[in-house]
Every structure is written in C-alpha cells, then in structure tokens.
Amino acid sequence: MMKAALFSPIVAVLTIIGSVTLPSARAEVLPLNAVKEREAKIQKVIERCLPCVVAITTEKPSGTGSGVIVSRDGLIYTAAHVTKATGPDLVIIFPDGRRVKGKALGGDRSCDAALAKITEPGDYPFVDLGQSDTLKLGDWCVALGQPGGFDPKRQPPARIGRIWKRDGYGALFTDCPLIGGDSGGPLFDLDGKLIGIHSSIGGTLAINRHVGIDNFRSDLDRMMKGDTWGRLALGEDEPERPVLGLELDEDSQKGVTVKDVREHGPAATAGLKQGDVITHIGGEELQNYLSYVRIMTRKKPGDVLKLIVKRGESKLDMEVKLASRTSVERGHATPPSFDTPPEPDAWLGVEIAGGTDKDGKPKGAKITGVALDGPAGKAGLQVNDVVVKFNGTNVKDHLQLAEWAGALKPGEKIKLGCLRGDAEQEIEVTLSSRPPAKLDKSAEPAPAKPAEAPKAGKPAEPAPAPKPAEPAAPAKPAETPPAPKADKPAEPAPAPKPAEPAAPAKP
Amino acid sequence: MSQRILALSVIATGLVTSFLTAAEAPPAKDPPAKGPNVEAQFGRERGEIIDAFKPVLTKVSRSIVPVRADKKVVALAVAVHQDGYLVTKLSELVNPPSKDPDDKPAGVKDLECEFPNGLRLIAQVVDKLPIYDLALLKVEARGLVPVVWSESATAPAPGTFLAAPSPTGEALAVGISSVRPRALVRGFLGVLFGEKSSENDKGVPIKEVTVNTAADRAGLKSGDLIIAVDGIEVADRFAFTEVISSRSPGQVVKLKVKRQAEEKEFVATLGTRPKWADSHPDSAFDPTMRLAGRLSADRDGYLNVLQHDLTLKPEECGGPLIDLDGRAVGLNIARAGRIESYAVPATDLRGLLREVGKGHFCLPDVNTLRNDLKEADLTIARAREAREAAEKALERAKVLLDASNPPQPPKALAAKPDAPKPAPEAKAKEAPKPAPKTEQKTDQKTEPKPADKPAEKPADKPADKPADKTPAKVEEPGRP
Numbered sequence: 001m002m003k004a005a006l007f008s009p010i011v012a013v014l015t016i017i018g019s020v021t022l023p024s025a026r027a028e029v030l031p032l033n034a035v036k037e038r039e040a041k042i043q044k045v046i047e048r049c050l051p052c053v054v055a056i057t058t059e060k061p062s063g064t065g066s067g068v069i070v071s072r073d074g075l076i077y078t079a080a081h082v083t084k085a086t087g088p089d090l091v092i093i094f095p096d097g098r099r100v101k102g103k104a105l106g107g108d109r110s111c112d113a114a115l116a117k118i119t120e121p122g123d124y125p126f127v128d129l130g131q132s133d134t135l136k137l138g139d140w141c142v143a144l145g146q147p148g149g150f151d152p153k154r155q156p157p158a159r160i161g162r163i164w165k166r167d168g169y170g171a172l173f174t175d176c177p178l179i180g181g182d183s184g185g186p187l188f189d190l191d192g193k194l195i196g197i198h199s200s201i202g203g204t205l206a207i208n209r210h211v212g213i214d215n216f217r218s219d220l221d222r223m224m225k226g227d228t229w230g231r232l233a234l235g236e237d238e239p240e241r242p243v244l245g246l247e248l249d250e251d252s253q254k255g256v257t258v259k260d261v262r263e264h265g266p267a268a269t270a271g272l273k274q275g276d277v278i279t280h281i282g283g284e285e286l287q288n289y290l291s292y293v294r295i296m297t298r299k300k301p302g303d304v305l306k307l308i309v310k311r312g313e314s315k316l317d318m319e320v321k322l323a324s325r326t327s328v329e330r331g332h333a334t335p336p337s338f339d340t341p342p343e344p345d346a347w348l349g350v351e352i353a354g355g356t357d358k359d360g361k362p363k364g365a366k367i368t369g370v371a372l373d374g375p376a377g378k379a380g381l382q383v384n385d386v387v388v389k390f391n392g393t394n395v396k397d398h399l400q401l402a403e404w405a406g407a408l409k410p411g412e413k414i415k416l417g418c419l420r421g422d423a424e425q426e427i428e429v430t431l432s433s434r435p436p437a438k439l440d441k442s443a444e445p446a447p448a449k450p451a452e453a454p455k456a457g458k459p460a461e462p463a464p465a466p467k468p469a470e471p472a473a474p475a476k477p478a479e480t481p482p483a484p485k486a487d488k489p490a491e492p493a494p495a496p497k498p499a500e501p502a503a504p505a506k507p
Numbered sequence: 508m509s510q511r512i513l514a515l516s517v518i519a520t521g522l523v524t525s526f527l528t529a530a531e532a533p534p535a536k537d538p539p540a541k542g543p544n545v546e547a548q549f550g551r552e553r554g555e556i557i558d559a560f561k562p563v564l565t566k567v568s569r570s571i572v573p574v575r576a577d578k579k580v581v582a583l584a585v586a587v588h589q590d591g592y593l594v595t596k597l598s599e600l601v602n603p604p605s606k607d608p609d610d611k612p613a614g615v616k617d618l619e620c621e622f623p624n625g626l627r628l629i630a631q632v633v634d635k636l637p638i639y640d641l642a643l644l645k646v647e648a649r650g651l652v653p654v655v656w657s658e659s660a661t662a663p664a665p666g667t668f669l670a671a672p673s674p675t676g677e678a679l680a681v682g683i684s685s686v687r688p689r690a691l692v693r694g695f696l697g698v699l700f701g702e703k704s705s706e707n708d709k710g711v712p713i714k715e716v717t718v719n720t721a722a723d724r725a726g727l728k729s730g731d732l733i734i735a736v737d738g739i740e741v742a743d744r745f746a747f748t749e750v751i752s753s754r755s756p757g758q759v760v761k762l763k764v765k766r767q768a769e770e771k772e773f774v775a776t777l778g779t780r781p782k783w784a785d786s787h788p789d790s791a792f793d794p795t796m797r798l799a800g801r802l803s804a805d806r807d808g809y810l811n812v813l814q815h816d817l818t819l820k821p822e823e824c825g826g827p828l829i830d831l832d833g834r835a836v837g838l839n840i841a842r843a844g845r846i847e848s849y850a851v852p853a854t855d856l857r858g859l860l861r862e863v864g865k866g867h868f869c870l871p872d873v874n875t876l877r878n879d880l881k882e883a884d885l886t887i888a889r890a891r892e893a894r895e896a897a898e899k900a901l902e903r904a905k906v907l908l909d910a911s912n913p914p915q916p917p918k919a920l921a922a923k924p925d926a927p928k929p930a931p932e933a934k935a936k937e938a939p940k941p942a943p944k945t946e947q948k949t950d951q952k953t954e955p956k957p958a959d960k961p962a963e964k965p966a967d968k969p970a971d972k973p974a975d976k977t978p979a980k981v982e983e984p985g986r987p
Contacts (some may be wrong), residue, residue: 036831039666042683043666046665047664047666051663053792057745060702142666152748152753153752154814155665155686157681159846160682177818196625206550248876352849
C-alpha cells in the first residue's frame with residue numbers, strides 16, 4: 001500500500017553566500033564525562049519533546065508534514081509550505097497514533113513560518129520556546145519530525161547536528177539531515193528549547209535549513225489572526241520581495257549605511273543618498289543589517305515606511321513607499337498590488353522573437369508582427385524593429401520584454417528603445433487592454449503595407465501564445481527562478497544575495 | 508590512511524594468528540570532511556564527540572575487516588569468534604545485491620576478507636539469515652579478536668552517541684540512535700488512495716490498484732471502498748495504513764469492500780513493499796531522498812533494527828556500531844535514507860551468535876517463541892482491560908465534573924465524546940503518576956488516570972499494535 005506524497009522540505013540548492021557572520025562557539029576538548037553529560041542531555045531532550053511532535057496531514061490523501069505543539073491548548077508551529085499544501089482543515093497525528101482535528105492559521109511565507117491549531121479542546125503536551133538569534137555557530141542541536149510521513153510503528157526519529165550558518169532571513173543551517181515529511185518539524189537546543197522549524201534541504205547532507213524561532217516571535221499576533229503574507233521564496237531572489245532600492249553595507253552597526261541608491265527606486269524618489277545611515281524604519285530602531293532584513297521580511301510592496309536617516313551631522317525624516325524587487329529592477333517603481341497580483345492583461349499588440357544587434361549577437365526583442373490598431377502599431381512600431389530598451393533599462397531578450405510588459409496595467413505608458421536599421425529611437429507606447437479573443441480572431445487586420453503585416457490568417461497576437469510572444473503568462477527573466485510549483489515553491493534554488501539586488505542592468 | 512604498526516604473526520600454514528593487535532596506534536588523522544567546506548568547520552564529524560570516541564575506536568577496529576567480492580570492497584565484516592568466524596551483510600555478497608535465500612551467492616570463491624598488511628583470506632559463507640540480512644563467514648585463520656557485544660538488556664536509548672569504526676581505527680561516522688528497535692517487516696497491499704466523495708464516508712476509497720500486487724491478485728478494483736480489514740473498521744486511510752503495516756508479508760487479510768452499492772469480501776495475501784514503490788510518483792518516496800547519497804540496495808524487511816543517524820556508505824555496513832564505552836551495541840546493516848541507517852541490535856545478536864563457534868546462527872527455538880507469544884498475548888489482554896477501565900473512569904469523571912461545575916465549560920477536559928478512541932490512554936500516558944480513583948474530586952482539572960501501573964505501559968504500546976510484537980513473527984524465518 002502506498003502512502004501519499006509528502007510535503008517535502010523544499011529541495012533548494014541553496015547557494016552558500018552572503019551569510020551573516022555569527023560569533024562561533026569555541027572549539028572544545030571535552031573530557032569523556034562531559035561528553036556523556038551532553039549525551040544524557042540529548043536523551044532527555046528527545047524523551048521530553050517527542051510527545052509534542054505531530055504529523056500534519058489532511059483527510060485528503062495529499063500528503064503529510066510535521067509540526068510541534070507550543071501551548072497547552074494545542075497551538076502548533078510548522079512550515080508555511082506545509083499549511084499551504086494542506087489547506088485549512090487538518091488532521092493532526094501524535095506519535096502514539098492518536099488523531100485530532102486541527103486548522104491552519106496564518107503564516108509568513110517569505111520565511112516559511114506558519115501556525116496551526118488543534119481544534120479539539122484538550123490538555124496537550126507542549127515544548128518551550130528558545131531563541132534563534134542568539135545561537136552560535138557550532139552549537140549542537142537535535143531534530144525531530146515525521147520524515148516519510150507518519151509511521152504507526154515508528155517514533156519520530158531523532159537526529160543531531162550543529163549549526164554552521166545563519167542566513168539573512170534568520171534561518172539556521174545545520175547538518176541535522178531532513179527529508180520529505182520533516183517539513184514543519186522542530187529543531188531543539190540541548191536544553192530542549194525550540195529554536196527552529198524544518199524548512200528545506202540542499203544538495204549535500206549538511207544543507208538543512210530551519211526557520212529561526214525568532215521569526216515566529218515577531219509576527220505571532222498577525223499569524224494567530226490568520227493573516228498569511230509573503231511568498232515562499234526562501235531567498236532574496238523573490239520577485240515580489242519589497243525593496244527600498246538600495247545597496248546596503250552588511251557590516252553596518254548602529255543603523256545601516258547606504259552604499260548605493262538604485263535609480264528610480266523608492267529610496268531615490270524619497271531622496272536618500274549614498275553614505276546616508278538609516279537608523280530607524282517604521283518606528284523600529286535598526287541595530288544592524290540583520291535587523292533591517294528582519295523588518296523588511298514583514299513588509300510588502302506598497303507599504304509606506306517612515307525612515308530616520310543620519311546624513312553627516314543632521315537627522316532627516318523621510319517617507320518611502322516600498323516597491324517589489326522586479327519593479328525596481330526594471331526601473332518601474334509602481335508596486336503591483338501584493339495580495340491580488342495584477343492580471344497580465346496589458347496589451348502591447350506585437351508578436352516578438354529573440355532579437356540581435358547589428359553584429360548578430362543576441363540582444364533585445366525582435367518584432368515579428370504588429371497589430372496595426374494595437375498600442376505598438378499606433379505608436380509606430382514596425383516589424384523587424386528590435387526593442388533594446390524598456391524605460392531606459394536594457395532588454396535582454398523577448399522573454400524579458402514579455403515579462404516586463406506583462407506586469408503592467410492598461411493605460412500605463414512605457415518608453416521603448418527600438419533599433420531600426422542602425423538607428424535607435426525611443427517610442428512611447430500607451431498600453432491598452434487586450435482585445436477579446438474572438439475579436440482577435442475575426443478582425444482581419446487591414447494592413448497598410450502588406451510587407452509588414454502579420455502573417456496571413458494569423459492574428460497578430462495569439463491569445464494563448466504558444467511561444468512566449470506576449471505576456472499571457474509572463475515568462476520569467478533569467479535572473480529569477482522559474483515559477484514555483486504549487487507544493488514545492490522554491491524548488492529552483494534561489495541564490496541568496498547579500499544586499500538588495502543591484503540592478504541587473506544599470507541605466 | 509595512516510600507516511599503523513601491526514603485529515601480525517603468520518604461522519607455518521600461512522594463516523593469520525593474531526589479527527590486528529595494534530597496541531598503540533599513532534594518532535589518527537582528522538576524519539575526512541563530509542559536505543562542503545563551509546560546513547566542515549562546524550559539522551558534527553568535526554566536533555568534540557568524535558574526539559571522545561577516539562580512544563575506543565582503536566580497540567574495536569581490531570575486530571573489523573573489509574570484505575571483497577570479486578576484488579571490490581562491498582561491506583565490512585566483524586569477527587565474532589576466534590576460530591575464523593565473521594559476520595557481514597548478506598545481500599552485498601552477490602551481484603546484484605540480494606538477500607533472497609534462492610540467490611546462491613555467486614562466486615563464493617571470490618569472497619575475501621582483507622586483513623592488515625594486505626593479507627587477503629578466502630571467505631566461505633557458512634550460514635545465512637535473510638530476515639536480518641546477515642551472513643556468517645569463515646576464513647581459515649585462528650586468533651581473531653571477537654568483538655565484544657554490549658551486555659545491556661536494552662538497546663541504546665534515542666539520543667545515545669554512536670560511532671561506526673573503520674578497520675583502521677577511525678570513525679566512519681558519528682551520530683545518535685534515532686528510534687528504538689522495531690521490525691521493518693510489514694505487509695503491502697498495492698493500492699493508491701483516492702479522495703472521499705464526502706467527509707462522512709467511512710472507509711478508504713481506492714484510486715488505483717497496482718498490477719501484480721496483493722490487491723490486484725485479490726481482485727480489488729479502482730473505485731472500490733475498503734470498509735474493514737480483518738473485521739477492523741477502517742474509517743480513513745490512517746486507520747487502514749496502521750492495520751496493513753502491522754501485518755507481515757505472507758499474512759492473509761480479509762477485506763470488506765463496497766463496490767457500487769454492493770458489499771463484498773475479498774481475501775488478499777499481503778506482499779512485501781517492492782522497490783519500485785519507492786519511485787512511483789504517487790508513493791511516499793520523494794525527491795529529497797535522492798539527496799541522500801548512495802543507499803544500500805537492500806534496506807527493508809528486517810526482523811528487528813535500531814535506527815540511527817550515522818551517514819554510512821553502503822560498503823561501510825556490516826561493521827559494528829559502538830557507544831562511548833566502546834561496547835558494540837549493534838551491527839550496521841543498511842544505509843536506508845538521507846537520515847537513516849539501521850543496525851541489528853546487540854540484544855538480538857547475542858542470541859543469534861550463541862553457538863557461532865559451531866558455524867551457524869541460532870534462532871530461538873519454537874518453544875521459546877510460543878512462550879513469548881503467550882506472554883505477549885497476556886500483556887495485550889491486560890492492557891485492553893486497563894484501557895477499558897481507564898475509559899470508564901474518564902467517563903465517570905466527566906459526568907461528575909459536568910454535574911458539579913455546570914456554568915464553566917469543561918475546557919481542559921481531555922476527550923470530547925467523539926474523540927478518537929486512543930485519546931484516553933494517550934492522556935493517561937502524559938500524566939506521570941496514576942492518581943487513585945478516590946481522588947477524582949470535581950474541582951480537579953486533570954482527567955482520571957489508569958488505576959495501576961500495568962495500565963500505563965502496555966496500553967502505550969502493544970495494545971495499539973498487537974501484531975507488531977516481534978516474537979510472533981519469528982516462526983516463519985525459523986526454518987533454516
């Protein structure tokens with residue numbers, strides 16, 4: 001008989017760069033009795049915490065993850081990608097096989113933290129909370145969980161390891177190995193305090209990522225209310241990550257120092273300059289770069305934040321409106337609505353393919369068809385034009401153009417830099433909404449110049465574009481990971497970059 | 508590998524006398540780093556734990572040799588008797604690996620144990636124990652140093668530090684015991700679950716029946732709803748899984764099935780979980796398992812194994828597993844996953860090797876097994892009684908509490924009337940000390956506890972999984 005699929009730890013080939021340096025535990029040489037004391041401690045942690053480890057699953061045979069009970073009335077900490085996959089109605093299974101009903105509460109998907117709750121009244125065993133931000137590299141820890149799903153003949157297996165890295169999102173990396181089904185399970189320190197929740201694994205046995213428990217602490221009320229926000233990204237490549245449009249000095253202490261200001265970004269609009277030191281964001285004092293990242297993971301594009309900035313001797317009050325990473329990177333600072341992503345219904349009215357420059361090297365997007373009554377056609381774009389710039393930013397290829405244009409709304413104006421022959425000209429296009437599909441099919445475009453008309457019988461813009469013509473489903477630019485799958489969001493590894501993304505193409 | 512001083516005396520026949528009597532090995536060099544460099548600095552293989560094992564590794568290593576099949580190292584073996592007997596992992600001795608008793612170890616003449624100084628001795632397989640995946644090897648040598656098995660009556664508790672020594676006295680890996688010993692012998696029916704058409708449906712809908720499995724041979728079909736197994740109603744897939752996995756391969760189960768409006772009964776002879784089940788897209792196998800490194804080809808179906816978290820290579824199995832005192836608490840038998848390795852516990856090995864000097868394994872005799880079975884049945888019966896008593900006590904307490912405290916909702920009370928059955932005993936287990944019945948004061952928030960001690964333990968384990976009791980299963984493999 002088969003078990004259902006597991007909510008696996010996300011298989012992320014996590015690139016190990018940009019870690020926040022932590023003080024490390026001193027190398028110890030322990031006498032045997034000290035090692036045995038530690039062994040006894042580990043045994044005690046397992047014995048004490050094991051009854052609080054649960055499998056989180058559903059009536060539907062869709063899979064199983066793990067969780068840990070943290071309060072007498074059955075509050076459960078787990079991973080956001082677990083409750084995302086289960087949906088709201090849960091079956092909670094204790095190690096002894098006892099099953100109770102539960103429900104998913106809110107979660108912060110950007111760091112993979114979520115809550116669930118046992119809905120049957122009861123007096124449940126629970127674990128104590130520890131702290132994750134104060135842990136040192138080299139600290140030992142114990143992992144429990146239900147790897148492979150609940151097994152009536154097996155208690156949750158214990159594993160040990162050491163913390164060897166912490167990333168800018170407060171996550172812990174250990175060599176406590178995890179597999180599918182462990183997701184959402186607990187990581188303990190040697191006093192039996194909960195310090196992390198299993199989230200994802202990488203390509204070697206040493207790469208096991210756990211949500212730091214302090215990530216729960218800061219937003220507990222919000223999650224308790226059932227609020228869910230962020231996207232499972234596990235990295236700074238998350239396209240919808242809110243950004244200020246700054247490059248910051250990671251080693252900053254007492255505030256963070258601005259190393260560079262991204263043109264057209266929110267910070268630039270607000271007037272921030274290189275060398276400024278941000279001391280407060282949204283009323284919260286910034287200790288260092290990590291505290292800045294902490295705050296930002298709780299924000300979303302569109303949020304307006306008050307900043308206090310030290311410039312030389314003076315103190316400035318500023319206000320910034322956060323934008324999404326992608327919108328800043330493409331030089332377009334209007335944040336898309338976060339909770340309801342914009343329908344990609346803006347229409348440019350072209351058919352495009354990969355372009356080349358005059359030396360034949362790949363560059364820009366080549367126009368292979370124009371709807372003459374469409375926005376591009378009206379603005380004067382012609383077949384064989386190569387779009388090389390989008391609002392001043394270089395366009396790598398047609399996929400990128402499709403993605404960028406697709407994220408906009410009808411009525412918005414864009415400036416396209418077009419190569420026609422040797423000359424580059426800037427054409428301003430006002431996007432319209434996509435005409436109804438049937439119109440597309442019936443309305444035979446009336447070409448003024450037959451040579452430039454779209455191929456006969458073919459609508460200028462096929463509604464469901466078989467090739468990535470226009471942005472029905474915007475193709476991702478190469479820099480961002482492919483679209484996450486429903487249950488394994490970050491499968492394509494985000495390679496965390498330390499600072500805010502520098503512009504892929506500086507204007 | 509660091510060169511070590513080895514005192515080997517070869518007698519006239521050319522055979523080894525004292526094998527690996529290295530007195531003081533020079534300090535072993537640092538163990539090879541596992542994982543990326545950034546991790547190597549802080550990984551558990553680099554910590555103070557591995558240092559604590561160093562003194563005992565050297566001693567145990569004298570009993571360990573690599574086993575070569577057709578010149579290639581396929582496993583480790585551990586000396587169990589001075590007259591040339593060693594134990595190793597059976598399934599690795601044939602190619603492709605298999606522990607099937609019908610697969611005659613091909614090329615036995617090419618099996619060799621590799622002693623220090625490169626001395627290789629031909630090894631014969633003199634006995635096999637497929638249910639543990641063990642083989643007993645014989646080399647023409649005297650004076651082997653048999654490993655010292657732990658005398659403890661119980662296996663190391665979860666969290667006990669463990670190491671796998673190499674023949675050269677280094678630690679192949681360190682870690683902890685993860686799970687108490689259990690049987691990995693479980694039945695396999697061969698169905699994929701479907702979704703219930705409504706919440707209130709009792710039973711397990713079958714989405715797909717896998718061809719050539721127990722379910723297929725029994726005549727189950729896609730769309731069937733399994734209502735009961737052996738008379739035990741299975742309300743959902745969890746209950747179903749629990750029942751099926753508590754049965755052994757070869758056991759016959761009766762399935763009550765609803766097909767359309769009709770109720771039918773099917774009889775299925777359970778099979779073993781086939782290897783392909785792991786790669787089925789809908790099965791429990793998941794891509795994270797592939798990030799485990801190489802796994803043992805044979806890694807399931809054992810009668811009793813201790814699960815630990817040492818990351819061994821397949822060819823590093825067959826050697827002993829030791830605790831901080833250097834006692835061999837088990838014999839590593841499989842690397843089964845990214846997080847799990849298995850060892851045959853010393854508690855089992857001591858019995859199996861009782862007469863190893865005569866060249867064979869010893870299984871418990873039929874009378875012992877029958878006694879064990881009788882005892883297990885008795886324990887289960889006692890546990891059932893205790894459970895019923897506890898449930899009744901709980902009911903009484905609830906009634907009393909309701910009666911005496913009407914305005915306050917009994918929030919902290921344990922089980923709702925419709926709570927799943929195991930609830931009362933789970934509660935009982937949490938409460939450390941059983942409270943006398945007379946103490947069921949109405950103002951007490953805790954629920955009544957089982958009346959006496961026997962209620963606690965048996966109710967916790969055997970009562971839930973009666974068929975799990977291992978002695979009950981030994982009869983079949985007892986045939987050799």
